[in-house]
Amino acid sequence: MRATAHIGPNAILQHLPLLHNSLGPGATAALLAQAGLSQPPAAHGMVAQATVARFHNAVTQHLGTGAPALQWAAGVGTGRYILANRIPRPAQALLRALPSTWGARLLTRAILQHAWTFAGSGQLRVAQRRPLGLELHQNPLAMAAPPANAPSCHWHTAVFQTLFSALIWPAAQARETSCMACGDACCSFQILPHPANSHM
Numbered sequence: 001m002r003a004t005a006h007i008g009p010n011a012i013l014q015h016l017p018l019l020h021n022s023l024g025p026g027a028t029a030a031l032l033a034q035a036g037l038s039q040p041p042a043a044h045g046m047v048a049q050a051t052v053a054r055f056h057n058a059v060t061q062h063l064g065t066g067a068p069a070l071q072w073a074a075g076v077g078t079g080r081y082i083l084a085n086r087i088p089r090p091a092q093a094l095l096r097a098l099p100s101t102w103g104a105r106l107l108t109r110a111i112l113q114h115a116w117t118f119a120g121s122g123q124l125r126v127a128q129r130r131p132l133g134l135e136l137h138q139n140p141l142a143m144a145a146p147p148a149n150a151p152s153c154h155w156h157t158a159v160f161q162t163l164f165s166a167l168i169w170p171a172a173q174a175r176e177t178s179c180m181a182c183g184d185a186c187c188s189f190q191i192l193p194h195p196a197n198s199h200m
Helices: 016-023 025-034 049-085 089-097 100-113 140-144 154-167
Strands: 123-128 132-137 173-178 187-192
Touching: 016 025, 016 049, 025 049, 049 140, 049 154, 089 100, 089 154, 100 123, 100 132, 100 154, 154 173, 154 187
Parallel strands: none
Antiparallel strands: 123 132, 132 187, 173 187
């Protein structure tokens, strides 16, 4: 775990084009200001996790029922950014070529090693292998979120689904099964090779 509590800038940056389209530049700037930012964070820096949490809360507050879809789209964008800029092409080719069980283990290991970039001071661990289950303990974004009636880590879930569907299981489905915003002990994510309602 990193001694300082920071999260990668894509936790904010991938939201901004979507917010511009849905709310306009003025409202987007207001959301950044609500998080304590006078301008978007630098693309190659890190952002204090408290700032990221305030931004995510501002998005939820201003978009209401529209927030989950926008945060999911921002998570997809973050996953695509990681694929384009953070995982070398040979490594991606290797993951796709390996048997899915091996590939899933290697990708999961890489995600655990870099978890601080999206979990800040939280701790990510593997809860089970089949189906793959991840637990994010002390998730700073969920801990700072307002109380929720349903799991609300849409950004995290979309990042997981984007990576696993691109590299391991083309029809992968990620879902959050428990959430600290709901009062649960941790945020739990399940990554399935196929959608839950699939008979494949």
